[in-house]
Amino acid sequence: MMIKLYNTLTKKKQPFKPLKDKVVGLYACGPTVYRAAHIGNLSIYIFEDILRRTLEFNGYKVNHIMNITDVGHLTSDADTGQDKVEQAAKEAGKTASEITQHFADLFVKDLKRLNIELPQKFAWASKYIKEQIELIKRLEKKGYTYKTNDGIYFDTDKFKEYGVLGGAGAGKARVKHSRGKKRETDFALWKFSRVGEKRQQEWPSPWGVGYPGWHVECSAISAAELGQPFDIHAGGEDHIAIHHNNEIAQSQAAYGKPLAKFWIHGAFTLVNRAKMAKSRGNAIVLDDIIAEGFDPLAFRYLVVASHYRRKLNFSAAAMKNASRSLEKLRSVFSVRAKGGRVCQKYKRSFLAAINNDLNMSKAFEVVWSLVRTPAKTLADKQATLLDFDQVLGLDLKNYSVVIPAEVKKLVAKREIARKKKDFRLADKLRRDILNKGFAVEDTAEGSKITKK
Ligand SMILES: [Zn+2]
Structure with missing residues (x-):
């Protein structure tokens, strides 16, 4: 059966066919591992999981690659500010690798708790420094780069298709703190370590000691792991305007061919109708939901049941509804x-x-x-x-359904009462079971117990 997917590149639903027979190359932007992913981030990974499982359900094998950003993601999208990992390490009095390992482990734990199929490979940015330098060298040779005091930049004016994914107007809204940058949409490929500052993560390069700009890793890793072009690039809609337009610019300028055939984006999650962000103090993590007594799979249900291109509104009431629906579905298996x-x-x-x-x-x-x-x-x-x-x-x-021993005993007693046709006792026992939080239903296969 034909699969149709909405392609951000063409703004249309298009029939999907892999480039190579039965194997789909899927690249998904991964987390920056300096703090716990919030449920808005996690909902994107759930959407990507549904995408992958749908492809698998149709008989395709999916080669799913996800990057782990452990270096180079700055606190501002305008290529200024601190490296998020280095800053978190400093604040916690830990090494950068202690921080990244801790939050990468927590991320994988969250994926497992949400029953998300793990990618075939997690590609850590710091393990692909050579590939990133090669990519920048290629861009330099083709005349797409220029040097400033603090790094090597991509010249978006030289790439005529810049902003092809849309939302590039948002780039104009970026902080105009350019420090020698020619235009606001230009972005760092390589940043120099500051004079007098010893970074925990830095490498030699043809341009000086430093570290790669955040966008470079996805272009370098996807080319190394999946080739170019590959089938599907997925991510959150917040990445369209800057990160993904920049990935396309780098990869297409370097290799003269498209980066990916399909670009598929999941919508934001709102909390009580407001955008979720740590800076607003309304970022919720999975452990918060679990602490409220919810099953992580109830959150999965909530995300899965809504459309990935529509903004999901997270609230206590929505969680309760999802939880109830999940219980109902599970009760079919009691x-x-x-x-x-x-x-x-x-x-x-x-x-x-x-x-x-x-x-x-x-x-x-x-x-x-x-x-x-x-x-x-x-x-x-x-x-x-x-x-x-x-x-x-x-x-x-x-x-x-985990049924406590005392409830099991009441159920057994009730079955005996029913066999003896003592319906008054059976009804009393049903009420006793109900008081313990369980409902009992008589089916052809025996007593069916569900949580109330
Ligand atoms: Zn990316």
Whole structure:
């Protein structure tokens, strides 16, 4: 079945076909590991996971590469300010590598808690210094660079297609603190270590000791790992205006061919309708959600069920709803039925929904109509939902309701009472079970227990 995806490059939904037969090259911009990723960042990785799983569900193998930024990401997009990692290390009294290892580990832990398939490779920026220097040398040879007091810059005036992804107007809004930069959209390829300052992370280069500019790593790593062009470049919409326009400028200027065929972007997450940012004090991390008593997969449900191009509004009420829906879906598995078969009619509708630019709200309509239909057996419903869960990633396979021993005892007593047709006792026991926070339902397969 044909997959259609919205391409930011063409502003259109287009049929997707990989460049190489059955393998899809997918590059996703990764985190800067100097603090915990907030749920707005994590929602982008969930969207990319749905994209990857959809491709896999269609029979493709996905070669998924993600960079880890451990050097060169400055506190300001205008190529000024401090290196975020060096600054965090200084504040914590730790080494840069202690900081980056700690937050990279936490990042992977978050991905696992959200049941996100890990990339085939995490590519750390500091491990690709040679490739980044090579790329800058190539750009220099072709006349796309110039030197200032503090580094080597890309001359966006020389690259006629600059800003092709759109949003480049946002570049104009950048701080006009240029320190010898010719125009606001120009960006650093290599920054010199400041005189008298000893950085923890710096390398020799043909231009002087320093470190790569933030945008260079994605161009150098994707070319090294996936070649150029590759199939899909994914990321958050906040990267379109500057970071991704800059990646395109570097890569296309250096190699004279496109960087990626498809550019796919996930929308921001809002918190109570406001943009989430650490500077606003409304950044929420996954541990905050868990501390509130939520299952991380309830957050996954919330993200998956909304469309990736629509801004997700995060709130306590939205989390509660998602949590309730997830419980309802899990309750289908509170009694395990054997020997079911995937319902093909439902599968076709599900596939049509996800293949239409990851229309997950439509896909969930299929899920819920399957759950509610009286026309299918429990076994068939379970088999079909487990099939869909390869995309949804809600871990339904490993889920079972944890029922405390005292509740199990009450359920067993109630079954005996029902067999003896002592319905008054059975009703009393049902109320006792309810008081312990569980609901019991009588099905052909036995008593079905769900959390209230
Ligand atoms: Zn990137």
